[in-house]
Amino acid sequence: MKTVILCGGLGTRLKEETEFRPKPMVHIGNRPILWHNMKVYAHYGFKDFVLALGYKGEMIKEYFQNYELLNNDVTLELGKPENRIVHQRHDEVGWKITLADTGQQTLKGGRLKKIEKYIDEDEFMMTYGDGVSNVNIPELIAFHRSHGKMATVTGVTASSQFGEISIGPDSTASFVEKPRNTSIVSNGGYFVFNRAIFDRLKDEDSCDLEYGVLEQLSKEGQLKVFRHAGFWACMDTFRDMEYLNRLWNEEKAAWKIW
Numbered sequence: 001m002k003t004v005i006l007c008g009g010l011g012t013r014l015k016e017e018t019e020f021r022p023k024p025m026v027h028i029g030n031r032p033i034l035w036h037n038m039k040v041y042a043h044y045g046f047k048d049f050v051l052a053l054g055y056k057g058e059m060i061k062e063y064f065q066n067y068e069l070l071n072n073d074v075t076l077e078l079g080k081p082e083n084r085i086v087h088q089r090h091d092e093v094g095w096k097i098t099l100a101d102t103g104q105q106t107l108k109g110g111r112l113k114k115i116e117k118y119i120d121e122d123e124f125m126m127t128y129g130d131g132v133s134n135v136n137i138p139e140l141i142a143f144h145r146s147h148g149k150m151a152t153v154t155g156v157t158a159s160s161q162f163g164e165i166s167i168g169p170d171s172t173a174s175f176v177e178k179p180r181n182t183s184i185v186s187n188g189g190y191f192v193f194n195r196a197i198f199d200r201l202k203d204e205d206s207c208d209l210e211y212g213v214l215e216q217l218s219k220e221g222q223l224k225v226f227r228h229a230g231f232w233a234c235m236d237t238f239r240d241m242e243y244l245n246r247l248w249n250e251e252k253a254a255w256k257i258w
Helices: 014-018 033-043 057-065 065-072 108-114 137-147 195-200 208-218 236-247
Strands: 005-006 048-053 073-075 083-087 096-101 123-128 131-133 151-156 164-167 172-176 191-194 223-228 232-234
Touching: 005 033, 005 108, 005 191, 014 048, 014 236, 033 048, 033 131, 048 057, 057 065, 057 096, 073 137, 108 195, 137 151, 137 191, 137 223, 151 208, 172 195, 191 195, 195 208, 208 223
Parallel strands: 005 048, 005 123, 048 096, 151 223
Antiparallel strands: 073 083, 123 191, 131 232, 151 191, 164 172
């Protein structure tokens, strides 16, 4: 089963970084957040990726084009490039990555429609290129197949990065460290779609996914929610980036399941 990752947004709320690189290439530790997300899928054996590129997509192409050189030891003989020896030492062997240009200003539905030609199977997965989670991918797929509908979205309850203070009578304070609001379920990405979803999308840059297509599927009862109670976080702002890097550096990155 292929995994489509949307990598084309402008990332305007993280302009400190995205002025120079696409948001999926912003680092957690010494690797792009995109790599972290792909590692979760690969952990479960899903190593066939289609990356829908847009803003500064050439940087993502260059990263994977030079992946062997960047992530292995190399022996070179100057003047004889044919004698280059790559000493394999990374764990990403077998990843198949299709890098597809889907337009600079294209909305998510349009990006998904433009990569239709690379999806031959009856089912495929899709997620966003700026989030990380320890979602159990096989359980997600099993849930999707159990209900027989066209689409499954993962619902998450995000915990706050900060302690929460509620104020009672006489200004007394009740403090909860990093609370989790279980009453609010958000779209965490990590979709599974039947191929029929492409019939609902238009090959137009203005075709959105959440506003329009998924709304209509929900009205038809064709969209089901897979509840994920574990870790999930997205990198929308500079503060999010600092938070995820802090977790990684302190070895508290719950998404590191590999």
